[in-house]
Amino acid sequence: MTSTAPLPPEELLRGAGLRVTATRTAALHALEETRHATADDVLGSVRARLGTVSVQAVYDVLHALTDAGLLRRIEPAGHPARYERRTGDNHHHVVCRSCGAIGDVDCAVGHAPCLTPSDDNGFAVETAEVTYWGLCPRCR
Amino acid sequence: MTSTAPLPPEELLRGAGLRVTATRTAALHALEETRHATADDVLGSVRARLGTVSVQAVYDVLHALTDAGLLRRIEPAGHPARYERRTGDNHHHVVCRSCGAIGDVDCAVGHAPCLTPSDDNGFAVETAEVTYWGLCPRCR
DNA sequence: CCCGCTCACTGGAATGATTCCAGATCAGCG
DNA sequence: CGCTGATCTGGAATCATTCCAGTGAGCGGG
Structure with a gap:
């Protein structure tokens, strides 16, 4: 970095x-x-x-x-x-289903992939948040 | 559908x-x-x-x-x-920051866009979840 | 059609993360 | 160096959700 x-x-x-x-x-x-x-x-x-x-x-x-x-x-x-403490860059996270441990994930597709919803239901959308769920090395 | x-x-x-x-x-x-x-x-x-x-x-x-x-x-x-009750199709949601109201959002990019993280930190990733945050029509 | 074996529901108490409150204390401007 | 408002203390409260032990109801077999 x-x-x-x-x-x-x-x-x-x-x-x-x-x-x-x-x-x-x-x-x-x-x-x-x-x-x-x-x-x-x-x-x-x-x-x-x-x-x-x-x-x-x-x-x-x-x-x-x-x-x-x-x-x-x-x-x-x-x-x-x-x-x-990592703020500013809009990175995402992997969360362990079992223990809740978290890892950083830089956005895979460079910039805002599906950041614009097809139908926003009249909502004023501000941000998109991506969370990956899985198991951390220790819990596997 | x-x-x-x-x-x-x-x-x-x-x-x-x-x-x-x-x-x-x-x-x-x-x-x-x-x-x-x-x-x-x-x-x-x-x-x-x-x-x-x-x-x-x-x-x-x-x-x-x-x-x-x-x-x-x-x-x-x-x-x-x-x-x-909508299950099976992996659609996402818009959530209102203020009142918590939710709207459905079909994935804009068709299928699993940034579903594969660039670096999975050793996690066994199972699913990716996208949440849009904003304000619903009533709270704007 | 009835019986009994589970699973479902009741009511009350407990949990865990977070917040509210009122008062004592401290940082740092003037 | 003293003020003033932001910060910290300790304890109680809140909110969503869960645990527990006992009662009650689905439904498949006899």
């Missing part, structure tokens, strides 16, 4: 006009190590780093960063939501 | 090797009127038809019918699951 943002968390936060707090930088660090982490994973990582941190602090942080465009939220049906 | 099954609910159930019960036929009727109904919608319809019906009865029925292939379950992130 070209660049997976080697920018330190602090810079990212400042650049997005957000305050720099311990919880936020810790959350970004956690997501640098574990791409596609659940809120709970992040909570664990942040606590390991900082000690006592409340559940809400983490949810607030994840929401704030998602709204600011620093994170992308993925919500696979039947599994808790996960967050990733 | 060839046939959207004008078969009565009883036949469908029997054909799938399932017992014919009031709750099940009522649920199928409900989903004939309201395509893309939530479990709660179905519960309401079924109760209007039969009187007292427990929450679990409906969930059980929806699961049984889904497992039997008579229903398809749709789980849009952030909204309760919905069920539909």
